[in-house]
Amino acid sequence: SQSPTDWAAHRAYLDLTRTPSEFSYELTAGLDSDDRPTLFSGEMVFPWMADGDYAELSGFGMRALAQSLACKDDWTPLYNKENMRRALAPGGPCKAAAAVYYDDMYVDFDCSMAVAARGGPLEHCKVYVTNEYQHSGLRDAGASIFVKLLGMAKGSVRTPS
Secondary structure, rough: OOOOOOOOHHHHHHHHHHHHOOOOOHHEEEEOOOOOOOOOOOOOOOOOHHOOOOHOOOOOOOOOHHHOHOOOEEEEEOOOOHHHHHHOOOOOOOOEEEEEEOOOOOOOHHHHHHHHOOOOOOOOOOEEEOOOOOOOHHHHHHHHHHHHHHHHOOOEOOOOO
């Protein structure tokens, strides 16, 4: 059994702002100075998001659903590494290519590369590494990225080195 997330991002935020530190939400929250860093919370989810701040999350039952997900403790593994390895093995049923962005704030570059490294579950996945795009690459240039990845997977486009 896995541990529930129990609003992990919210708890981390409370811990961080409870004691004096270099981080100051009040200092970084304002847009009145370009000298202040802008800090992003990425794909973190906070309990107050279902309380009306985000219309998409505030509908009937959304607060209860969000709370249920935060308390869920019976998650099963999301990926089966051996199945991925078998599917992508030479002569296997699948071919794959992936875009990995250096500066993606949502997906850790080193984790992505470790999964695709020799001995990793996706070692036979061809990887297009770029800093030309970030997490929104498919939205920003979807057609050109898709054509490149499809060609890499099929072997008609050379994998960049």
